[in-house]
Amino acid sequence: MNLETLALKLPLISGWIDKTLADHAAQAQPVATLGFTRLPQFYSPALLARAKVIPVAKVPTPPLTQMGLPEFADFENMTPGGITYKDTYFIQDSQIKDESLHFHELVHIVQWAHLGVEGFLLAYAAGLAAHGYMDSPLEKMAYGLQNYFDQNGKPADVEAFIRAELNKNTSSPVA
Numbered sequence: 001m002n003l004e005t006l007a008l009k010l011p012l013i014s015g016w017i018d019k020t021l022a023d024h025a026a027q028a029q030p031v032a033t034l035g036f037t038r039l040p041q042f043y044s045p046a047l048l049a050r051a052k053v054i055p056v057a058k059v060p061t062p063p064l065t066q067m068g069l070p071e072f073a074d075f076e077n078m079t080p081g082g083i084t085y086k087d088t089y090f091i092q093d094s095q096i097k098d099e100s101l102h103f104h105e106l107v108h109i110v111q112w113a114h115l116g117v118e119g120f121l122l123a124y125a126a127g128l129a130a131h132g133y134m135d136s137p138l139e140k141m142a143y144g145l146q147n148y149f150d151q152n153g154k155p156a157d158v159e160a161f162i163r164a165e166l167n168k169n170t171s172s173p174v175a
Helices: 003-023 045-050 070-076 099-131 137-150 158-168
Strands: 052-056 082-085 088-092
Touching: 003 082, 003 099, 045 099, 070 099, 082 099, 088 099, 099 137, 099 158, 137 158
Parallel strands: 052 088
Antiparallel strands: 082 088
């Protein structure tokens, strides 16, 4: 994958994300309203109030091949339980009560906020291209923290941890 080509496609991807979020805005609800008991032990009340979730029958993924990025066809054709765009994530409605999945998607919300839209998209795409989905650095971080959560890890400031980890690789958050 050529990062210059990807950079040229960022406006298309961002536009698709903005339209998708706008099209579903009426269904968005703050994560804080879901009543989870463990998430507040790991995430701040401010984040849980700001982060939004949209339950859907099918999680929307960007039409990357139509945007001229055929190397991401596998990602585009996944059937994820959830996907995060900026401060909002979509989740399969059948998994709305899965606190672990919400935990995972909240990791991505912190990543988006810390890296910014362009930074997140470039880092995520570079990670996918270099390592595949499960081994891409941003997903490895999310799955690793989710595993800690699932193993009844002690409450911690996950937001600070994520920011610190991303800062370790400021020049290359996907290294």
